[in-house]
Amino acid sequence: MLMYILKRLALMVPTLIGVVTLTFVVTQFVPGGPVEQIMTQLRHGARPGGEGGAGGGGYHGSQGVDPQQMEQIKKQFGFDKPPLTRYFAMLEDYATFDLGQSYYHHQSVWGVIRSKLPVSITLGLWTVILTYLVSVPLGIAKAVRNGSRFDTVTSVAVLAGYAIPGFVFGVLLLMLFGGGTLWQVFPMRGLTSDDFDDLSAIGKVLDYLWHIVLPVTAAVVGNFAVVTILTKNTFLEEIGRQYVLTAKAKGVPQRDVLFRHVLRNAAIPLLTGLPAAFVGAFLNGNLLIETLFSLDGMGQLSYDSVIRRDYPVVLGSLFLFTLIGLLTKLIADVCYVLVDPRIQFNRTGR
Structure with a gap:
């Protein structure tokens, strides 16, 4: 039984990596990400990161947004780095059970889930x-x-x-x-x-x-x-x-x-x-x-x-x-x- 438990625990690692990897890849191709939604709010005069963060009005590109401000927004959310860099950084954090910070709740993911x-x-x-x-x-x-x-x-x-x-x-x-x-x-x-x-x-x-x-x-x-x-x-x-x-x-x-x-x-x-x-x-x-x-x-x-x-x-x-x-x-x-x-x-x- 002990060997069976250890084997199952070892198999959990590739399973977790596979699930997280697949989800991470999917999120890279989903339109209307957090950067786009913040820029939409700025164009419409909304407060970034507020309860209206769903991006009402849709994403219409980066027109009307200062390029420097857009770069600051990307840096804020970590999108100024290549996807592979962000992916491996995420895996490193998950290895220590650090789930990161929520974009909109302004607290750790652990704190959001606990609440x-x-x-x-x-x-x-x-x-x-x-x-x-x-x-x-x-x-x-x-x-x-x-x-x-x-x-x-x-x-x-x-x-x-x-x-x-x-x-x-x-x-x-x-x-x-x-x-x-x-x-x-x-x-x-x-x-x-x-x-x-x-x-x-x-x-x-x-x-x-x-x-x-x-x-x-x-x-x-x-x-x-x-x-x-x-x-x-x-x-x-x-x-x-x-x-x-x-x-x-x-x-x-x-x-x-x-x-x-x-x-x-x-x-x-x-x-x-x-x-x-x-x-x-x-x-x-x-x-x-x-x-x-x-x-x-x-x-x-x-x-x-x-x-x-x-x-x-x-x-x-x-x-x-x-x-x-x-x-x-x-x-x-x-x-x-x-x-x-x-x-x-x-x-x-x-």
């Missing part, structure tokens, strides 16, 4: 917790009652939730409970109230939970189907195996058969997929839900960075999330062995 993570972690953490708390018991119940009316009704319910986009369900929740049409039960935006700092400890917890009800509900409903059906099918497959039939023939109670024998084997794909599900839930971000509920998280940051051509944030966040994704996949593989010691990677040729 957005609380929102994404909130949505991701609660989404994964609620998904597993609801879907695993529901999937077990569906497997035990396979083919019954309960199985049919719950299948229709979770598949309906899967079919409805999260942002559409979010709009419906706002109309019903956010004061849009009927009841003003929950707040429409933000993770906390304006007077959050003045509240007591219990008041802060209640205020936080009060604010996350609608966005978390909108984000989690579509996730029930996958885990529920996976749990059901896994349990059905294990229930039909010979060792289960033998245990039943010996008179072992059904509850003991399910939770002492079936659960250990059926839980393997669920437990090993948990790290990836958690990381994916809060790193991917949900732009539409964040926008709908006025939450400033990773989804909004990713969108704004691409639109503004904030290349350090685009490249730095991609590097960081790729690294986390690779480590998560490695953790999932290790979980296979921890859950089922019969699995040996060196024997399977992995």
Whole structure:
């Protein structure tokens, strides 16, 4: 196992370099870069680097901009150097986990990402917790009652939730409970109230939970189907195996058969997929839900960075999330062995 882990860690290096290299090359050919957008703002009298950094009005070349000023702008963003020089300097910085400085946020990429993570972690953490708390018991119940009316009704319910986009369900929740049409039960935006700092400890917890009800509900409903059906099918497959039939023939109670024998084997794909599900839930971000509920998280940051051509944030966040994704996949593989010691990677040729 140790050799397998070391081999996987070594393979992460070329994978990271490949992802960053491909993205860097693509950014060199994307029109309307940060230099062009700043020059557009100068021609239109906008403040460079402000919130209007998306470059409204389009790029029309460098006409009307002092050449000396244009060179200063290029130097400010580092575009006065050849692409290869900038590329190798970037790799050198990434080797020490220095992700650079954002063009528009006037702080390090690490600082920008850290400021957005609380929102994404909130949505991701609660989404994964609620998904597993609801879907695993529901999937077990569906497997035990396979083919019954309960199985049919719950299948229709979770598949309906899967079919409805999260942002559409979010709009419906706002109309019903956010004061849009009927009841003003929950707040429409933000993770906390304006007077959050003045509240007591219990008041802060209640205020936080009060604010996350609608966005978390909108984000989690579509996730029930996958885990529920996976749990059901896994349990059905294990229930039909010979060792289960033998245990039943010996008179072992059904509850003991399910939770002492079936659960250990059926839980393997669920437990090993948990790290990836958690990381994916809060790193991917949900732009539409964040926008709908006025939450400033990773989804909004990713969108704004691409639109503004904030290349350090685009490249730095991609590097960081790729690294986390690779480590998560490695953790999932290790979980296979921890859950089922019969699995040996060196024997399977992995």
